[in-house]
Amino acid sequence: MAAAEPDSPLYLGLDFSTQQLKAVAIDGDLGPVHQDSVQFDSELPEFRTHGGVHIHPDGLTVTSPVLMWVKALDLLLDRMKAAGFGFSRVRALSGSGQQHGAVFWRTGAARTLTQLDPGQNLHQQLTDSFSVQDSPVWMDSSSGPQCDALQEAAGGAMRLADITGSRAYERFTGNQISKLRQTRPDQFQDTERISLVSSFGASLFLGRYAAIDYSDGSGMNLLDIRDRMWSQICLDATATNLKRLLGEPSPSTAVLGPVSSFLQHRYGFSGSCSVVAFTGDNPASLAGMRLHQGDIAVSLGTSDTLFLSLSEPRPSLEGHVFCNPVEPDGFMALLCFKNGSLTRERVRDRCCSGSWDVFSQALDGTPLGNHGNIGFYFDTMEITPPAVGLHRFDANDRQVSSWSPELEVRALVEGQFLSRRLHAERLGYSIGSGTRVLATGGASANRQILQVLSDVFNAPVYTIDLSDSACLGSAYRALHGNHSNGTTANPTS
Ligand SMILES: Nc1ncnc2c1ncn2[C@@H]1O[C@H](COP(=O)(O)OP(=O)(O)O)[C@@H](O)[C@H]1O
Ligand SMILES: O=C(CO)[C@@H](O)[C@H](O)COP(=O)(O)O
Structure with missing residues (x-):
């Protein structure tokens, strides 16, 4: 780990992955200067997860407690503060999250996010901010009926793949949203915003709802990957008024705004520290590994995934095509294996x-x-x-x-x-x-x-030197977004 000059700028990357929350800070020469992590099972045992998740009795439903992710962030930032980490030197931060997982914010949560008290931690203040406590995650395979219905509405599996980059998959967020609407209508009604794990993480740093980026948004069966807009056919087949619950999607390189005043006061972040859009962990790894044409990346995390950059999308009935998180007009192909x-x-x-x-x-x-x-x-x-x-x-x-x-x-x-x-x-x-x-x-x-x-x-x-390429890629994306001034996202999205 390089020793940074005392006042030199730092760029922070975070990763809300399946089993842990990780952080890496780099200096302006891309050298890692600080690394930390919180393991969910062992460091937050009160949530009783195994491998970061709860597998339900049907064997198909797999969820994680959303407040565990919030508490992990409190713990991570408190620990970095105690270690003397120079929050005031962070010029920009970004992050990633396990893909496909959904966070359902309860009506009134936006207001809570803007009024956070620096004297208390996030976990205390956000306890009542989620309409669903157990967020569905990527290991879930319980939404088969909803997948069938979406494919039928879209004109078949291949037509859906042509629009969204993938045929219907149980773990994809749109199908999880349909399942919630059908099986727990009260909780769905009490939801004012739906985030991915990545945009949920960004929201905690911004102090307001963050946009879903194009690349992670491609893992929902809802985004038209060529137009980079929500697909009306898919929205209509999933829930009424869904566009309002999702907000406008944004480029993956967008600067979303400054870090929240809560984080400035509680940890000493500078008011000019930018939050760059968070994305999925695999897209962030693609950025972290700096893939060349012809390279193939193999990620051996909780899941095994294979991915590569593509200039033209060629969706098929197996695997996924996502918008590329680095190349504004590019794509990436991904295969995911659960038994890794x-x-x-x-x-x-x-x-x-x-x-x-x-x-x-x-x-x-x-x-x-x-x-x-x-x-x-x-x-x-x-x-x-x-x-x-x-x-x-x-x-x-x-x-x-x-x-x-x-x-x-x-x-x-x-x-x-x-x-x-x-x-x-x-x-x-x-x-x-x-x-x-x-x-x-x-x-x-x-x-x-x-x-x-x-x-x-x-x-x-x-x-690469660090096996946490998603985290490192997030730090690179923070630096890149800051230097290019990103694409400024619509603050109301
Ligand atoms: N020495 C090792 N040999 C094989 N697998 C390992 C070793 N060390 C860690 N792992 C595997 O790495 C997995 C966690 O990888 P990680 O990338 O941190 O996951 P995630 O980002 O999904 O939380 C563990 O489930 C463990 O099985
Ligand atoms: O479902 C997928 C990709 O489509 C998974 O790869 C998740 O993104 C979880 O990632 P890890 O925690 O295993 O890195």
Whole structure:
């Protein structure tokens, strides 16, 4: 970590991800000077989450307590203050959030946000500001009926993909909004604004509702990704007056305004510190990894995702096309796999006594190809492909029920990465001699896992110094937005 000059400008990036809230500050030369994080399960145990979420008894509904995210921000900022972090030097900040999650603000919350008292923390003051306490998150797959209805209204799955970049997916926010309207109408009626996790984070820094940016907004099945406006067909199929609840979407590079007077007084932020639009964690990672044409990024966070930049959108029935968070007219393609790190953790706990070192030794001690043994491990309903269950096959293609811990570990990791490659190639991605795989996320700290990734993709794998590329990308976006003065968003949006 570089030592910054005492009064030099800083740029702050935050990431409200699935399992934690993270922060990175960089100096004007892009060097990281401060890093911190709050782990939801262990540091906020009163919310009783596992992996940052609650899985409901139906096995399909997955939510996170919205007040846990608020309390995590209090804790993070208090801790940075106690460590002597120079809030007054922060010229601009930005952030990211796990994608697709929805925050439902209760009627009257806008007023509360503008009247925050610097003598009290956010958690105390925002306790009654949400009409829904348990926010649906990206792991949710309970909105199947709403997805079917949206596709029918839009003229079919492919037509919906042409408009919004994706066929209907259960975790996409529009379908979650439909489900709330149908199943909990009172709470829906008591909602004055709907944010994504990213724009919710930005709202906490602005002290008023922040716009949803085009890139994260592409993960809702509501935005026309070519016109960069809400699609009237999708709005009408989801809820009446939805446009008012969402506000106008904004460019991902927009400067939304100065940091709130609450944060200026409580932590010493300068009144000239700008808040640059927050975006999704994968789009922010794309910014943080500075992808070149032909590169493919593999994020091994809670989910495994693959993404790359695109100049022209080519939506299909699998995977997603989002607006690019950096190139104003560009796009990005993304594939998301739900059974990523949490499945590797389960196998680590069962086969390796809970130790990543033993897990890594199992990979070191088994050959590439695993003597022909391979497995597909879908602990929960997978997104790509929609499948569930554990399926192990030996070298003779016979289904088997178990094998040694070492074979299990390699079968899991090889099976996961073969599936990642297969689905990327189906989307048209081709691996050539110049291909670089850029890995990020928590599991990218594991050299043996990266070796399997490199073997399966037959390409060199690179990492960046910080595995928190979403957070770092947010700090870069803050600096970039500040220097280019961004695109100023409509303050009333
Ligand atoms: N040494 C390791 N080997 C493999 N996986 C790891 C290792 N260290 C952390 N992880 C995985 O990283 C995951 C968290 O990654 P992270 O990018 O921080 O997630 P998120 O941003 O979604 O909260 C954990 O669930 C854990 O399984
Ligand atoms: O659903 C998706 C992307 O479409 C997920 O990738 C979420 O954005 C969660 O990200 P991580 O917390 O796993 O980084």
